[in-house]
Amino acid sequence: MKQPDLPSLDVPRETEAQLRAYLRLLLAWNARINLIAAVPEEEAWHRHILDSWQMLPLLPPGPLADIGSGGGLPGLVIAIGREEETHLVESDRRKCAFLMEAARTLGLNHVRVHPSRIEAARLPKIQVLTARALAPLNDLLGHAARILAPGGVAVFLKGRNAEAELTAAAPRWLMRTERFQSRTDAQATILRLSEIRPAGV
Known part of the structure; x- marks a missing residue:
């Protein structure tokens, strides 16, 4: 059974201006790299920007890492909505060039881009891990167990x-699961997951 609905998708006017600026930059670069x-x-605004924005109220405070950041979804959207240390991990160098340019253009001085595979990224203690349309849950939980601080x-x-991914992960992982x-x-x-640990530990 899913949890109650998330809060509304209302975006403050000043924040919307910055999100729109990010989206225009994203679409401009998209003409050159995928x-x-x-x-x-407007479809991109709903499908990508608001889709990422809705994650914001589910995030506890603390340093955040977004893995497989691609074009900054959800990582840059989240960074626009919160001022805490944000790390974007992306192995594609062209996408990293976009992430760095977007962070610079938007004045997101709390964003750090890591041009690296997730397994090799050198990250500080991370309290929040995010990902969107990246990999099966089993793989994501392996990253979470390694990256997240207690x-x-x-x-x-x-x-x-x-639900199928949660079922597939159950033999290997124990966690507290919240669904929204x-x-x-x-x-x-x-999915908001905490107390993640390998089964049998």
């Missing part, structure tokens, strides 16, 4: 297979 599927701006929380946006219905996709679920 960051997102080519869609009209008491840390992972927040993953998953599609229609969320996505406000932008009726078939998507946001």
Whole structure:
């Protein structure tokens, strides 16, 4: 059973201006390197920006790492909405160039970009881990167990297979699981996971 709905997707006016600036930059770079599927701006606003923005109220305080950041979804959207230390991990150098330019242009001085595979990224103690449309839950939990500090929380946006992925992960992982219905996709679920540890430990 899913948790009650997330808060509304209302975005403060000043924040919306910055998110719109990010989206325009994302679409401009998308013409040169593949960051997102080519869609009209308003569709991209709903499908990508608001989809990422809805994760914000589920995030506890503390340093955050977004893995497989790609074009900055959800990492840069989250960084626009909170001022805490944010680490974007991405192995594609061209995408990292975009992330660095976007962070500079938007004045996000609390963002650090790591051009690295997730397994090799040198990160400080991380309290919050995020990912969107990156990998099966089993793989994400392996990263979470390695990256998160004690008491840390992972927040993953998953599609229609969320329950099947939880079932597949159950023999290998123990965790506290909270489910939230996505406000932008009726078939998507946001998982907030804590107390993550390998089964049998």
